[in-house]
Amino acid sequence: MKEKKSTILLIYTGGTIGMVKDYETGSLKAFDFNDLLNKIPELNQLDCTIKTVSFETPIDSSDMNIEHWLKIASIIEDNYDSNDGFVVLHGSDTMSYTSSALSFLLENLAKPVIFTGSQLPIGDLRTDAKENLITSIQIAALKEKGKPVVQEVGLYFEYKLYRANCTTKINAEHFEAFASLNYPPLVESGVHLKVYKENLLKQKPSKKFFVHKKMDNNIAILKLFPGLSIQIVKSVLETPGLRAIILETYGAGNVFTEEWFLNLLKKAKKNNILIINITQCSGGGVIMGQYETSRALKDMQVISGKDITLEAATAKLMYMLGSEVSLKSFKTIFETSLRGELR
């Protein structure tokens, strides 16, 4: 028996995919979403119903903030029951941040939410937008025994669907703009769509879909580099209102062992500032205690980000602080995979 046709909601937030060149300034700027649909008549040939909704003012993704993330979440919440899947058109620059944030905000998601965009505007002759958009819709429409095949937040770009909260933008030039170094793709597009079922998140059907509404951005990211000064570390850690800090450390979670640095971290911890250790490396993760240079952090009970990306760590931290997770259980919960973001 033929599966019932899917209904997909296309959410347009902005990004290169829907931009045109301003001939006066030469810069790319957002244009009317209805033009986007006119530019791809092929969408009418897809075997699914496509509905659309657009940000009133589409934005370059560099302008994305928590309010925009919550707005995307509430659009999905309002339209959850009446659609089988969602495709979010978004600029590539901060797509990994937004899609990671959505993966945490949307709890017990049982339908696909696929983020995509493009490196070249849709009107460009050599655009990558059409393939990205059409295949994203096809993936969002995939069903098996009446149920969506993908039941998580994904990011589709250049023939691959990744788990969104495992991705990073790695290239500002190539069509292959994203990588997921610590987790394999969920779907690959060739002559056929190859779904790697073993890599998909398995949801518990009994759990009810729930949308979180709060995030807290009182956090900082401190990237280590040889020569980082005491004044900078001090001013970051002593920022009024600071609740947590992501330390971007070397290799498997290593830091310099100078006393002033460790003392500042200890003082911050005493003041209930949460410290998360993630690696600056694109692949692999933190193993505190493997080297002498990370032992002090382990002894201090610093939270391990394991192999989480910077984007997912940022989003998870804002989400957990927004959810008022207690200081006592913060470490255990952060170190646990909530949406397949770490291992």
Ligand code: ASP
């Ligand atoms: N600056 C653009 C944005 O992120 C780039 C893109 O769309 O890929 O909105």
